[in-house]
Amino acid sequence: xxxxxxxxxxxxxxxxxxxxxxxxxxxxxxxxxxxxxxxxxxxxxxxxxxxxxxxxxxxxxxxxxxxxxxxxxxxxxxxxxxxxxxxxxxxxxxxxxxxxxxxxxxxxxxxxxxxxxxxxxxxxxxxxxxxxxxxxxxxxxxxxxxxxxxxxxxxxxxxxxxxxxxxxxxxxxxxxxxxxxxxxxxxxxxxxxxxxxxxxxxxxxxxxxxxxxxxxxxxxxxxxxxxxxxxxxxxxxxxxxxxxxxxxxxxxxxxxxxxxxxxxxxxxxxxxxxxxxxxxxxxxxxxxxxxxxxxxxxxxxxxxxxxxxxxxxxxxxxxxxxxxxxxxxxxxxxxxxxxxxxxxxxxxxxxxxxxxxxxxxxxxxxxxxxxxxxxxxxxxxxxxxxxxxxxxxxxxxxxxxxxxxxxxxxxxxxxxxxxxxxxxxxxxxxxx
Amino acid sequence: xxxxxxxxxxxxxxxxxxxxxxxxxxxxxxxxxxxxxxxxxxxxxxxxxxxxxxxxxxxxxxxxxxxxxxxxxxxxxxxxxxxxxxxxxxxxxxxxxxxxxxxxxxxxxxxxxxxxxxxxxxxxxxxxxxxxxxxxxxxxxxxxxxxxxxxxxxxxxxxxxxxxxxxxxxxxxxxxxxxxxxxxxxxxxxxxxxxxxxxxxxxxxxxxxxxxxxxxxxxxxxxxxxxxxxxxxxxxxxxxxxxxxxxxxxxxxxxxxxxxxxxxxxxxxxxxxxxxxxxxxxxxxxxxxxxxxxxxxxxxxxxxxxxxxxxxxxxxxxxxxxxxxxxxxxxxxxxxxxxxxxxxxxxxxxxxxxxxxxxxxxxxxxxxxxxxxxxxxxxxxxxxxxxxxxxxxxxxxxxxxxxxxxxxxxxxxxxxxxxxxxxxxxxxxxxx
Numbered sequence: 100x101x102x103x104x105x106x107x108x109x110x111x112x113x114x115x116x117x118x119x120x121x122x123x124x125x126x127x128x129x130x131x132x133x134x135x136x137x138x139x140x141x142x143x144x145x146x147x148x149x150x151x152x153x154x155x156x157x158x159x160x161x162x163x164x165x166x167x168x169x170x171x172x173x174x175x176x177x178x179x180x181x182x183x184x185x186x187x188x189x190x191x192x193x194x195x196x197x198x199x200x201x202x203x204x205x206x207x208x209x210x211x212x213x214x215x216x217x218x219x220x221x222x223x224x225x226x227x228x229x230x231x232x233x234x235x236x237x238x239x240x241x242x243x244x245x246x247x248x249x250x251x252x253x254x255x256x257x258x259x260x261x262x263x264x265x266x267x268x269x270x271x272x273x274x275x276x277x278x279x280x281x282x283x284x285x286x287x288x289x290x291x292x293x294x295x296x297x298x299x300x301x302x303x304x305x306x307x308x309x310x311x312x313x314x315x316x317x318x319x320x321x322x323x324x325x326x327x328x329x330x331x332x333x334x335x336x337x338x339x340x341x342x343x344x345x346x347x348x349x350x351x352x353x354x355x356x357x358x359x360x361x362x363x364x365x366x367x368x369x370x371x372x373x374x375x376x377x378x379x380x381x382x383x384x385x386x387x388x389x390x391x392x393x394x395x396x397x398x399x400x401x402x403x404x405x406x407x408x409x410x411x412x413x414x415x416x417x418x419x420x421x422x423x424x425x426x427x428x429x430x431x432x433x434x435x436x437x438x439x440x441x442x443x444x445x446x447x448x449x450x451x452x453x454x455x456x457x458x459x460x461x462x463x464x465x466x467x468x469x470x471x472x473x474x475x476x477x478x479x480x481x482x483x484x485x486x487x488x489x490x491x492x493x494x495x496x497x498x499x500x501x502x503x504x505x506x507x508x509x510x511x512x513x514x515x516x517x518x519x520x521x522x523x524x525x526x527x528x529x530x531x
Numbered sequence: 532x533x534x535x536x537x538x539x540x541x542x543x544x545x546x547x548x549x550x551x552x553x554x555x556x557x558x559x560x561x562x563x564x565x566x567x568x569x570x571x572x573x574x575x576x577x578x579x580x581x582x583x584x585x586x587x588x589x590x591x592x593x594x595x596x597x598x599x600x601x602x603x604x605x606x607x608x609x610x611x612x613x614x615x616x617x618x619x620x621x622x623x624x625x626x627x628x629x630x631x632x633x634x635x636x637x638x639x640x641x642x643x644x645x646x647x648x649x650x651x652x653x654x655x656x657x658x659x660x661x662x663x664x665x666x667x668x669x670x671x672x673x674x675x676x677x678x679x680x681x682x683x684x685x686x687x688x689x690x691x692x693x694x695x696x697x698x699x700x701x702x703x704x705x706x707x708x709x710x711x712x713x714x715x716x717x718x719x720x721x722x723x724x725x726x727x728x729x730x731x732x733x734x735x736x737x738x739x740x741x742x743x744x745x746x747x748x749x750x751x752x753x754x755x756x757x758x759x760x761x762x763x764x765x766x767x768x769x770x771x772x773x774x775x776x777x778x779x780x781x782x783x784x785x786x787x788x789x790x791x792x793x794x795x796x797x798x799x800x801x802x803x804x805x806x807x808x809x810x811x812x813x814x815x816x817x818x819x820x821x822x823x824x825x826x827x828x829x830x831x832x833x834x835x836x837x838x839x840x841x842x843x844x845x846x847x848x849x850x851x852x853x854x855x856x857x858x859x860x861x862x863x864x865x866x867x868x869x870x871x872x873x874x875x876x877x878x879x880x881x882x883x884x885x886x887x888x889x890x891x892x893x894x895x896x897x898x899x900x901x902x903x904x905x906x907x908x909x910x911x912x913x914x915x916x917x918x919x920x921x922x923x924x925x926x927x928x929x930x931x932x933x934x935x936x937x938x939x940x941x942x943x944x945x946x947x948x949x950x951x952x953x954x955x956x957x958x959x960x961x962x963x
Binding site: 109114117136143163166168179184213218220222232240247345400435444447450463466479 | 644
C-alpha cells in the first residue's frame with residue numbers, strides 16, 4: 100500500500116489555499132501588466148548543462164536532477180551524477196530567462212520586459228516556510244543599463260505590496276560594485292572577494308561576531324574584516340554608490356527605501372544593484388533581486404544587460420495569513436452560489452435543466468448528485484457554506500415551482516421558476 | 532558554452548503564446564467554476580511508489596524519474612532504477628488527485644468536485660503536437676456513482692467547447708463494463724480481456740485489419756476477434772450499456788453525443804463509462820476521461836467512486852490556431868496602451884511621474900528606458916504595436932504639456948498633461 104503523503108517538502112493546495120494564492124497572483128499580474136511587462140513561461144526542467152555553474156556552490160547541490168531514460172541510462176558503468184542525469188528541475192526563473200533571451204533574441208523586443216510566475220524546486224532541508232517546491236513571481240527588464248530600469252522595477256514591486264495591504268515593508272538597496280570597493284578599501288585581497296560576500300550574506304543569521312569569525316576562517320585578517328564590517332554597518336562610512344543615488348532620485352517617495360551596505364545576497368550572477376524587501380515579522384525576505392549584466396552572455400551569443408526582482412509567493416502568503424490580510428470574499432470562499440437538490444433518477448433531468456437556467460443567469464450552481472433525503476442534501480450545502488438551495492421536490496415539480504431556501508437565515512419561499520432565478524441573480528449580483 | 536535550446540520535447544512560451552493559453556484557460560476555469568468545481572493543485576513530483584503500477588505497461592517507461600540526493604545516492608552499488616530514483620514527475624492529474632483524496636478525505640466535502648490545470652510530463656518521443664511537457668485541464672467528481680456525475684461532466688466540457696467556438700466536436704461514449712461483455716460475448720477468454728482492450732485502442736491508428744492481426748498475435752482466435760470487432764463497429768449489435776442510456780437521457784441535447792463501442796482508451800484504471808472528444812481535423816482526441824471507481828481505493832484507505840474528464844490544452848490550442856479561432860484582442864495583443872518617451876537622465880523623474888499618472892487612470896504604460904533619439908523611441912513603440920506615445924521633450928517639459936501621438940494614424944497633438952491623460956483613458960476604455 101503506497102503512502103498518501105505528498106513528497107517531502109511539497110504541498111497539496113486545497114481550494115481554500117488556491118483562492119488565496121490566486122488572489123495574490125492576480126494582483127501581481129495586474130500591476131506588472133500595468134507597467135508593460137509581458138508574461139513568459141519556461142519548461143519545468145532544463146538541460147543539466149544549462150543550469151550547471153550558474154548559482155555558485157550551494158545551487159549545484161540543491162538541484163533536483165532527472166534520471167536518463169531508455170538506452171542512455173547505463174547504470175552498470177555510471178561513475179558520477181553526470182553519467183546518470185541529463186536534465187534538472189529549474190532552480191530559479193532567472194537562468195531560464197537568460198537562456199530564452201540568448202536563444203530567441205531575434206523574436207523578442209529590444210527591451211524585453213517580462214514577468215514569470217511559476218514554481219521552482221530546491222532540495223533544501225524542509226523547515227517552517229521553506230519548501231522544496233515553491234512559486235517565484237519574477238519581473239525582469241532586459242536590454243538596458245539605465246537606472247530607470249531599477250526605478251521601475253522597485254516602483255512596480257512596491258505598488259504590489261501596497262495593493263496587498265503591506266504598510267511596513269522596506270526595500271534595502273546595495274550595489275555589488277560598491278561591495279567590491281568595500282572589499283578593496285578594507286584591505287582585503289581581490290581573490291577573497293567572493294569569500295567576503297558569502298560571509299557578509301550570513302549577517303542576519305549569525306550576527307556580527309559570526310561574520311568576523313567566518314571572514315577570518317576564510318583567510319581575511321581580523322583588522323581587514325573589522326574595517327569591512329564597519330563599512331557594512333554604516334552607509335555614511337561605506338563608499339557611495341552612484342547607481343543607488345540615481346535610482347533613489349528617480350523614485351518619488353523614498354521613505355520605504357534604505358541604503359544598506361550590509362546587503363550581499365547569495366547568488367553569484369549579480370553585477371550591480373542588489374535589492375531585498377523585508378518586513379519586521381519575517382526572518383528572510385519577501386522579495387529579492389538585482390542587476391545581472393553578465394548572465395545572458397554566459398550563453399555565449401551576446402552580452403545583454405538585465406535586471407530583475409523576484410517576489411517570494413510563499414512568504415508573502417505566510418505573512419498575509421498570519422496578519423489576516425485577505426479580504427472576506429477570498430478568506431471565506433464558497434464553491435457555488437446555489438445548490439439544486441435532486442429527488443430521484445426520473446426527475447434528475449429536471450434538476451439539470453434548472454441548474455443550466457440558473458447558470459445562464461450568471462450563477463455558480465452545483466447539483467447534489469445522489470437521490471438522498473432532503474435533510475442530508477441541505478446539510479451538505481450548509482457544510483460547503485453555499486448560501487442558497489433550490490429544492491425541486493415532488494410538489495414543486497407538480498406545480499412547476501421551486502422552493503428557494505436561504506441557508507444563512509433559514510427562510511424559504513415557494514416561487515415560480517423564473518422568479519426564483521431572477522431573485523437569485525439579483526441577490527448574487529448585489530453581493531459582487 | 533551551454534546550448535540555448537529548451538530541453539527536448541519542451542517549449543518556451545513567449546508572450547503571444549501565453550495570451551492564447553490564458554484565454555483558453557480563463558474560459559475553462561469560468562465554466563468549471565459555474566458548475567461548482569473548485570481548484571486544486573498538487574506538486575510536480577510524487578514519491579515514486581505513488582505513481583508506480585497505476586498507468587499500465589507504457590506509463591512506467593515514460594515517467595521522468597528524479598535522482599536521489601546526498602547520501603541516499605549510492606551510485607557504486609546501484610543495480611536498478613529504484614536504487615537511484617525516489618521521486619517521479621507527475622504523469623497525469625488523476626493519480627495525484629486520488630492520492631490527495633485518500634490522504635485528506637476528512638478535509639474535503641463528501642462530494643468533492645475539483646478542477647486542476649497543471650502541466651504533466653511524459654518521456655514520449657516528441658512529434659507534431661506531442662510534447663514531453665504539456666498541460667492537462669482536468670475536472671473530476673469524487674464520491675458518487677450517480678449518472679448525474681457523468682452528465683454534468685459532459686455538459687460542462689461541452690459548454691467549454693461551445694464557448695471556445697467549436698461547432699463540430701463529438702463526445703464518443705463507451706463503457707468498460709460493456710467492453711467486458713463484448714469480450715465474453717465474442718468468446719474471448721476473460722484472461723485476455725486487457726489484451727483485447729489494448730488492441731482495440733489502436734483502431735484509429737492501425738485500422739480494422741491491424742486490430743484483427745494484433746488480437747490474433749495476442750492469442751485470440753480469428754473468429755472471436757472478428758466477432759469482437761463486429762460488436763465494436765456497430766452499437767446496435769454490441770451489448771447495450773445501461774449507464775450510457777441513463778447519461779444520454781439526462782443530457783438535454785444529445786446531437787453531439789455518439790454511442791461508440793469501439794472506444795477503449797489506454798489507461799488501465801477506468802471501471803465504467805469512458806469518454807473521448809474528437810473533431811474531424813485532428814487525429815487523436817481533444818479530451819478524454821471516464822469513471823475510475825477503484826483507483827482511490829488502491830491507496831488502501833477507503834474505496835471511493837470517481838469520474839472525470841481531462842481536456843488536452845495543447846491540442847485545443849493547435850486546432851484553434853489552425854482555424855484562426857482566437858478573438859482579435861488575444862491574437863494581436865500589445866504589451867501596453869501607451870509608451871512614455873524619455874529625454875535625458877535629468878528629466879527621467881518627470882517621465883516616471885507621467886507614467887504613474889497614466890497608470891492611475893487605468894492605462895497600461897511602458898517607459899522607454901534609454902535617452903535615445905526620439906525617432907528610435909517611436910520606432911520601438913511601433914514595433915511593439917503600442918497604439919499611443921506620450922512625448923516628453925524639452926519644449927513639452929518647458930510648457931508643462933505632452934505631445935500625444937497616435938501611432939496607427941500618425942496624428943499628433945500638443946495637450947495639457949491632464950487632458951492627455953483624460954483623452955487616453957477614454958480611448959482605451961472605449962476599446963475595452
